[in-house]
Amino acid sequence: MSAAANALPRLLHGADPRGGAPLAAHLAHHGISSLFAVEPAWLVAEVERAGLHGRGGAAFPTATKLAVVGHRRRRAVVVGNGSEGEPASAKDAVLMAQAPHLVLDGLQLAAAAANAGEAILCVKDSLGEAQAALGRALRERDATGRDALPVRVVVVPDGYVTGEESALTHLLNGGRAVPTTTPPRPFERGVDGRPTLIQNVETLAHVALIARHGADWYRGLGTAAEPGTALVTLCGAVAKPGVREIALGTPLAALVQHGGGDLSRARGVLIGGYFGSWLDPRAAASATLDVASLRPLGASLGCGVVAVLPDDACPVAETARLVRWLAGESAGQCGPCVFGLAAIAEQLERLADPRAARRGKRDGGDPLARVRRWCGEIAGRGACRHPDGAVRLVASALRTFEADFEDHLRHGPCRGCALPPVLPLPDEPGALEAAA
């Protein structure tokens, strides 16, 4: 069958934007595979051999997570994380809306591999299409008896930290969707006090394909160090924004070009998400989308967002806007995050916004040195990695666009500051539409 041919697309092969590929089409494209015939130990070993890492942003080895949860005494709970808190990312939305059966196959397989007695799929509230497609798919599966475990779909609120592991667990246990520090951790005792495995929906889709075609097939694309494919969301100054599937190690320039963008006319590229890092055009031109290339540049693929900033946009203004939004998305539980991110946002806004520059008292000293100090002090002191991500964004902006920041410090807002913003935020006109 065609899916076994080692070419792109894999996850999006047979994906149907009109309500999601129905079961028959899904099986025709990916192959008929019984979810009951898979031996859990074999699957964990195969996932390990394939070298699959999580696609939610933290890139933790998936086989390790499966094994850790599966070896606890009590039966586990498996949670598919489709909360997609990152505003610039649409990959999970697209995957759930267009290939729901692949995600659901992966959920069942992960449940088998992790000795789970319960399967939950969390979907962001605003993803109406995905919820509809998943609903239809589950009804089809019920009718054919495809699943070993019934799947409980839980709609979760929109929010940047909602998808954080402990926040999601807390929400599923009846609390607010905010991170917790109370031990034990979800993999020990999570939902209903049982060991809980939380996997991004894209990761689950990859598991479904590995179960069908094996680790060697999985490693047929991508690099030796980072095998496989990934979904990325291309946005910003590109003619054809949207979700695409790439083989890991693909040159960033090729992706941008494929999307109708031009790196030679870009101010910079934001990689990973709003908790990610900025690349200057020169670094972007030579970068490939894998750890080996991105880490030395201080970046990581994260949740697959690639946002191209046009050359007339102002990186200072865009960064200030993002940080202000991130500060507002704080769960509000930890002082360094609540006060630190707000303070950084305030300092950056004073560089980009003439009104902000006038308000408040003049603190004196060097605002950029102060922001750098705060970045160093805030990271690692929250209950979750939210402040760390925001700080990473700021620190990389200060590094990559140092000249721009100094310029704004000396001369105030630039012409680009007055232009409409490029990078999408929720509840704003022009928010990203999913388009595969």
Next chain:
Amino acid sequence: MSREEQHLRVDPIACEAHGLCAELLPERVRLDDWGYPIVDDRPLPPELVAHARRAAAACPTLALLLERRAIPSVGGRAAAEAQERASRNVRATQA
């Protein structure tokens, strides 16, 4: 055979920036611009342990914690720190 070392840690959700910890253990705790503690993570020398206990007991919200961590004799500090970072990653992952 392994040694055990004491480390200070703050529960950031419980912490309400009362600041008693910084008063009682300035050698290891300083306050950031908003009154929240920045704790030195290094193992506590024996002469500071009693002061650290007092600081932890004095915290109005019991946010300051004294933790024992075993340092394996083989591999040493680098391995222990790597292990700690790895377990933090398992907790923090979203994927």
Next chain:
Amino acid sequence: MTILATAPSATWTLTRASGGVSLVLLTAAFALGIADVARWRSRSWPRFAIDALHRNLALMAVAFVVLHILTTVLDTFVHIGPLAAFVPFSNRYKELWLGLGAVSFDLLLALILTSMLRRRVGVRVWRAVHWSAYACWPVALLHAVGTGTDATRPWMLALALGSTAVVGAAVVARLMHGGFLGATGTRDRSPGALSR
């Protein structure tokens, strides 16, 4: 102070005296507790000192209350058994006022025990019980004024009024400084409003 051989006996005098001292200590502990939660500090009075003084005064108050109870029980003029210290309104003599003393003592015991076992009971339980301090002190004052045979004597009146004034001032200062619930965390605090 001369101690007469016949009534008022030594124990009766001692019970009134220790009762008075208890009230003073309890008032001081209460006022410091209010200052503590309002995060009051100065250059020579860091938070840990206010906190420690509050705890120590509360413990001293307990010691004097225990003395007060012991001398009351031992005194033979009126029969008040040890149970009356713990079970409110169980004794005939001045049933209401004595009962208030028992209520206050029970609350004080709860405050002290939960504080000593704070790690075990957890901060939430400790905090909830600690709110009862706002009941413990006024009830103790009522007990002092109602039970005490010296209620109309100048020193007792001065004690009662003085204690009330101190606590009143502390409460007013707290309300003006940060509201009744005060600064309890990130959501209630605005940046810059620090107690540094």
